[in-house]
Amino acid sequence: MTQKINNLISTKAQALFNYTIHLADSSLIMGHRLSEWTGYGPMLEQDIAISNIALDLIGQSRNFYQYAATITNSNTEEVKNITEDDLAYLRDTREFKNHLITELPNGDWGKTILKIFFFSAWQFYFYQKLIYSSDKQLSAIAEKSLKEVTYHLRWSSEWVIRLGDGTEESKKRILLSIEELWPFTGEMFEPADYEKELSKEHISVFISDIKNDWINKVKNVFTEATIDFFKEGIWMQTGGKNGVHTEHLGYILAEMQFLQRAYPGCEW
Amino acid sequence: MNETDQNMVNTFFEKETMKRIWDILEKVTDPEIPVLSVIDLGIIRDIIINDGKIEVIITPTYSGCPAMDVISMNIRMSLISEGFTSIKISQQLSPAWTTDWMTESGKEKLKSYGIAPPVAKSFDKDFLEKLVVECPLCHSTNTSLISQFGSTACKALYKCNDCREPFDYFKCH
Numbered sequence: 001m002t003q004k005i006n007n008l009i010s011t012k013a014q015a016l017f018n019y020t021i022h023l024a025d026s027s028l029i030m031g032h033r034l035s036e037w038t039g040y041g042p043m044l045e046q047d048i049a050i051s052n053i054a055l056d057l058i059g060q061s062r063n064f065y066q067y068a069a070t071i072t073n074s075n076t077e078e079v080k081n082i083t084e085d086d087l088a089y090l091r092d093t094r095e096f097k098n099h100l101i102t103e104l105p106n107g108d109w110g111k112t113i114l115k116i117f118f119f120s121a122w123q124f125y126f127y128q129k130l131i132y133s134s135d136k137q138l139s140a141i142a143e144k145s146l147k148e149v150t151y152h153l154r155w156s157s158e159w160v161i162r163l164g165d166g167t168e169e170s171k172k173r174i175l176l177s178i179e180e181l182w183p184f185t186g187e188m189f190e191p192a193d194y195e196k197e198l199s200k201e202h203i204s205v206f207i208s209d210i211k212n213d214w215i216n217k218v219k220n221v222f223t224e225a226t227i228d229f230f231k232e233g234i235w236m237q238t239g240g241k242n243g244v245h246t247e248h249l250g251y252i253l254a255e256m257q258f259l260q261r262a263y264p265g266c267e268w
Numbered sequence: 269m270n271e272t273d274q275n276m277v278n279t280f281f282e283k284e285t286m287k288r289i290w291d292i293l294e295k296v297t298d299p300e301i302p303v304l305s306v307i308d309l310g311i312i313r314d315i316i317i318n319d320g321k322i323e324v325i326i327t328p329t330y331s332g333c334p335a336m337d338v339i340s341m342n343i344r345m346s347l348i349s350e351g352f353t354s355i356k357i358s359q360q361l362s363p364a365w366t367t368d369w370m371t372e373s374g375k376e377k378l379k380s381y382g383i384a385p386p387v388a389k390s391f392d393k394d395f396l397e398k399l400v401v402e403c404p405l406c407h408s409t410n411t412s413l414i415s416q417f418g419s420t421a422c423k424a425l426y427k428c429n430d431c432r433e434p435f436d437y438f439k440c441h
Contacts, residue, residue, distance in 0.1 A: 031332075045414060045415040045417070045425065046415075048415065048417050048418070048419070049415060049416065049417035052417040052420075052421050053417075055330075055332035055334075055421055056330065056331055056332045056421060057332070058332050059330060059331030059332025059333065059421075060331045060332070062331070062332075063331060063361065136362070137361070139362065140360075140361035140362030140364070141361055143361070143362055143363070143364045144328075144331055144361055144362075144364040144365075145331060147364065147441055148330065148331060151416060154416075155416060155417075
């Protein structure tokens with residue numbers, strides 16, 4: 001579907017479409033992964049908390065998908081009725097542009113917390129910059145999302161501290177999870193071609209600019225959590241932003257999209 | 269009738285229609301918190317009447333709030349049942365919705381319903397732990413935060429240390 005859309009719309013609109021889809025997919029896949037904890041959380045309040053975070057993220061993805069649909073419908077004569085649902089449920093893995101870290105399995109509670117921490121810290125600094133985008137709708141979505149992401153970052157930071165500065169078991173598990181997730185954090189600061197294209201008109205964020213903010217935030221929280229970990233210059237996994245994914249995304253989409261694929265066009 | 273007179277009549281009818289629509293919207297409530305109307309919540313940004321066509325512009329509260337779709341539908345149904353035929357509901361994301369837009373009467377209604385209304389102004393940026401929230405049941409200020417996340421995206425969970433009852437708090441946003 002994405003190829004069809006890209007073939008029909010202008011190059012500039014393509015970059016904007018791809019960028020918006022990248023942001024939509026990252027929030028959707030992260031939200032979907034977190035929803036896997038619903039009903040399985042270690043304590044009722046935390047089950048509810050993580051479900052609420054998932055809901056916020058899916059809501060954000062809706063805003064981005066709706067905008068991507070608008071971009072498509074207004075930029076080509078052939079396609080006039082793409083909806084947010086088509087984009088979320090009818091694209092395949094190679095068309096998804098989410099960050100790799102969002103599709104990784106949840107693992108234990110600590111690993112999920114770290115995923116949320118790394119991702120929401122990125123979102124926090126990212127949205128602060130996206131508010132100044134010359135694209136009004138992206139700026140509006142950023143303004144709205146930043147309020148919610150601020151809560152996500154605070155909640156996950158507190159949990160990182162609780163687990164890092166907790167028991168011997170929690171510290172051991174958290175350190176193991178950091179080792180596993182760290183190679184996936186670099187991708188969040190490597191701009192894809194469509195981002196570079198849009199930065200010329202100040203639509204996209206210069207994500208390399210927010211890297212230091214992110215690193216400092218992580219260092220501060222790790223220090224308070226008595227976690228002694230920091231690795232620089234290691235090889236980072238990339239590809240998600242261009243549709244090259246881990247084996248996990250296929251399983252996620254198979255579950256998430258099953259109903260639409262089995263009963264095309266079905267509605268509530 | 270000459271053009272000026274016709275314009276005056278049109279403006280009169282438009283004003284009457286506008287007032288009617290606001291009155292109808294007063295009765296459209298939040299499905300999750302049925303004491304609050306969409307006007308109390310501050311989500312109605314604008315109403316545009318153009319040649320008999322009505323456009324209601326709303327601003328969603330939280331990004332993922334599932335009540336917003338239901339609210340849009342209820343607005344449409346209410347207007348249809350009052351005889352309006354051409355209705356468009358559009359969303360405006362910016363400026364972002366804030367609890368600062370909630371009316372004072374809305375906050376009072378929340379309290380009598382048993383939900384503590386937002387305490388500070390959103391720009392205070394004071395996080396939940398530092399706020400003093402009054403128990404909506406016994407009015408004590410000796411309350412504590414149980415969780416930043418409550419039964420819905422907009423609420424946090426508190427408990428009263430005096431009357432020992434748990435209660436929801438509508439978060440500043």
